[in-house]
Amino acid sequence: MEPLIKVRDLYKIFNIGSNKVYALNGVSFDIYKGEFIAIVGTSGSGKSTCLNMLAGLEAPSKGVIQIANKRIDRMNEAQLVRFRRQNVGFIFQSYNLIPSMNAIENVAMPLMFRGVGHEERMKAAKHYMELIGIGDQSMHMPNQMSGGQQQRVGIARALVIDPQIIFADEPTGNLDSHTTADVLDLMKRIVSEEQRTMVMVTHDPHIASWADRQLKVVDGHIVETVINESSPIEIKIKEENGEPPFCEVTGS
Amino acid sequence: MRLYDLFKLALSNLKRRKTRTFLTILGVVIGTASIVVMVSLGLGMSQMMLKSYQDEGSLTMIRVYESYERNDSSEKNKQLTELTDDNVERFRALDHVVEVSPALDVSVSAKCNGAESDFTIRGVSQYYLSQLKLRECGEIPKKDQNELSLIYGNQILYNSFYKTKTYESMEIDPYKDTIFLTFPASDYSEKRSNSDSESDTVKKQKKYIIPVSGILSGGKDDWSENSYNAYADIDTLKKFLRKLYKKALVPAPRTTKNGKAYTYYVYDTIYVFVDDMNNVKEVQKQLADMGFSVNSNMEWLESAQQQLGMVQMVLGGIGGVSLLVAAIGIMNTMMMSIYERTKEIGVMKVLGCDMSDIRNMFLFESGIIGLMGGIAGLMVSYLISFIINFLTSDNGESVSMFIGYSEGGSLSYIPLWLAAFAIIFAIAVGSVAGYVPAVRAMKLSPLAAIRNE
Ligand SMILES: Nc1ncnc2c1ncn2[C@@H]1O[C@H](COP(=O)(O)OP(=O)(O)OP(=O)(O)O)[C@@H](O)[C@H]1O
Ligand SMILES: [Mg+2]
Numbered sequence: 001m002e003p004l005i006k007v008r009d010l011y012k013i014f015n016i017g018s019n020k021v022y023a024l025n026g027v028s029f030d031i032y033k034g035e036f037i038a039i040v041g042t043s044g045s046g047k048s049t050c051l052n053m054l055a056g057l058e059a060p061s062k063g064v065i066q067i068a069n070k071r072i073d074r075m076n077e078a079q080l081v082r083f084r085r086q087n088v089g090f091i092f093q094s095y096n097l098i099p100s101m102n103a104i105e106n107v108a109m110p111l112m113f114r115g116v117g118h119e120e121r122m123k124a125a126k127h128y129m130e131l132i133g134i135g136d137q138s139m140h141m142p143n144q145m146s147g148g149q150q151q152r153v154g155i156a157r158a159l160v161i162d163p164q165i166i167f168a169d170e171p172t173g174n175l176d177s178h179t180t181a182d183v184l185d186l187m188k189r190i191v192s193e194e195q196r197t198m199v200m201v202t203h204d205p206h207i208a209s210w211a212d213r214q215l216k217v218v219d220g221h222i223v224e225t226v227i228n229e230s231s232p233i234e235i236k237i238k239e240e241n242g243e244p245p246f247c248e249v250t251g252s
Numbered sequence: 253m254r255l256y257d258l259f260k261l262a263l264s265n266l267k268r269r270k271t272r273t274f275l276t277i278l279g280v281v282i283g284t285a286s287i288v289v290m291v292s293l294g295l296g297m298s299q300m301m302l303k304s305y306q307d308e309g310s311l312t313m314i315r316v317y318e319s320y321e322r323n324d325s326s327e328k329n330k331q332l333t334e335l336t337d338d339n340v341e342r343f344r345a346l347d348h349v350v351e352v353s354p355a356l357d358v359s360v361s362a363k364c365n366g367a368e369s370d371f372t373i374r375g376v377s378q379y380y381l382s383q384l385k386l387r388e389c390g391e392i393p394k395k396d397q398n399e400l401s402l403i404y405g406n407q408i409l410y411n412s413f414y415k416t417k418t419y420e421s422m423e424i425d426p427y428k429d430t431i432f433l434t435f436p437a438s439d440y441s442e443k444r445s446n447s448d449s450e451s452d453t454v455k456k457q458k459k460y461i462i463p464v465s466g467i468l469s470g471g472k473d474d475w476s477e478n479s480y481n482a483y484a485d486i487d488t489l490k491k492f493l494r495k496l497y498k499k500a501l502v503p504a505p506r507t508t509k510n511g512k513a514y515t516y517y518v519y520d521t522i523y524v525f526v527d528d529m530n531n532v533k534e535v536q537k538q539l540a541d542m543g544f545s546v547n548s549n550m551e552w553l554e555s556a557q558q559q560l561g562m563v564q565m566v567l568g569g570i571g572g573v574s575l576l577v578a579a580i581g582i583m584n585t586m587m588m589s590i591y592e593r594t595k596e597i598g599v600m601k602v603l604g605c606d607m608s609d610i611r612n613m614f615l616f617e618s619g620i621i622g623l624m625g626g627i628a629g630l631m632v633s634y635l636i637s638f639i640i641n642f643l644t645s646d647n648g649e650s651v652s653m654f655i656g657y658s659e660g661g662s663l664s665y666i667p668l669w670l671a672a673f674a675i676i677f678a679i680a681v682g683s684v685a686g687y688v689p690a691v692r693a694m695k696l697s698p699l700a701a702i703r704n705e
Binding site for chain 1: 253254257264265268595596599600601602603604605606607609697698699701702
């Protein structure tokens, strides 16, 4: 089994004045198709930085990122945008719905970027909203919805383009514990049912424990990787490869 | 991304900030309107000028005079530059020349109902006559008439007859009043020996009554270069004069060295008619090179229009400044909206919206501002133009006097091309002003979407 995402020796160094901040200090790991990965760590540990580089939102200082056999680190911005349009769904902590569009238009927006016609994209949007259980709210404007409802719209928007990978940075960060559980449940269900790959960032170990595999980050290093042994996908990977997914554990 | 979706997105973004969009559009409206109105004034003026020149006389006509710069030239050369029938034929042979009409002038004194006047009877060709605009009842004198008949210029009737004693101006109606004409005495006598009968008869100042064939159109206040003359067919006039002056042909003939009157006609003016306004210059130059002194209305019109062109540029420049201000307004609005929408743009980029689509969306927004401003500005321009024309027409006599053009045409003229140009220009200004902000939006970092503030 070949990994979908391959990260090798990834560094991100910010220059603040004469100071150098090592936000990511050489990480290497593989992610396989169908996995639900949680990158977990304390604030400032470099989780978001890592995710942003995987999504091509930030350029690495050093290292290799390969997704579906394409070198993300070598693409220019226009290529990255196209790559995301074709392969990547993104769920934001603060939902980031477009306030002037209603729910279904927000969900359909990524398809609009692809040039899909109005009818067709509305149909797809409707489908995913129903899948997520907000089919009755398609005409609501973002400011008429609760945080949990907005985040569900956000999830539907990430799914609508049928992406290979979904990135989520603190997707439950603004939700209460009950809604968090609902949303995580939903995401997990979709990943396993639809064979998607999901990379989620969180600072909460409890939330991270929902994932198939956790990468624990401290000061830009991966210090521990925790595999959920009961997860079918992890069992399958182990069966096929004879070993758990590659992840270099370093540092402290 | 589909063009339709881009357009809709741009429109909905504009709708989100109605007041600001409205104010920005208002700026474009004012800019467009001022440019259009200014240019329309320039165009209207130039049109009026063209019209006033056309009223003065044909723009395709060249007047040819004998050049006096060549006084030293020998007899033979002189003959070449005299306005003779030979030269008429030479002119006729030139390219682009449609017709040539010599003009034979005789000044006469007229008496009518106790009032007196002096004017010139001008014998011209049938073609020249056919160019004259007559009042409805009149007709052009025929070519092979036996009897001389005249077309009176309208100003002769209104403004040339004065009562002998009181110097009161008097109007004449040649169809009702009898006009007695006196032809000048011949100042040529065929040697002293022959100072007998024929010159004596002229000295008696015989009065002639010559039938009216027509009157030039135009009222008391219409002037043109023709309106102070009377016109006759040149051949008929020659025949008539031959009876009066015999061999001398005309009252004041030129004489050869040995004192004999010329046996051919020398005209004061020859009119050359050219096929097109644009060829006037060329023909005029050829005539000048042949040694004649020439002028044409076209020549005056050209220099006048050159000056007017400057005025137009100044007017357009004034309008341009206000459109420039509007363009800065658009730029400012777009910059502000990008600042506000930084996060939204970031989200769109994260979700895979092409950079060029983001740029185009903003260009569409500023283009729509330009378009709407252009259309509204054009409507305002038509309104202002209408008001200007209303005030400067007969209804607003005082204003038109002030501006100096009263008769005919409109001061502000918006042709279709100007309207089309205005709208396209407004869109272009919008797009150009929106370009820098649009490129800036395109280059915004998608990370803005991730950061939480
Ligand atoms: N644009 C930047 N410029 C300079 N330093 C940055 C920048 N972005 C992140 N950093 C630094 O990199 C380190 C990692 O930041 P990162 O955002 O990845 O943290 P995080 O793990 O996501 O934290 P949190 O849980 O609070 O979101 C931090 O020390 C931060 O100060
Ligand atoms: Mg973070």
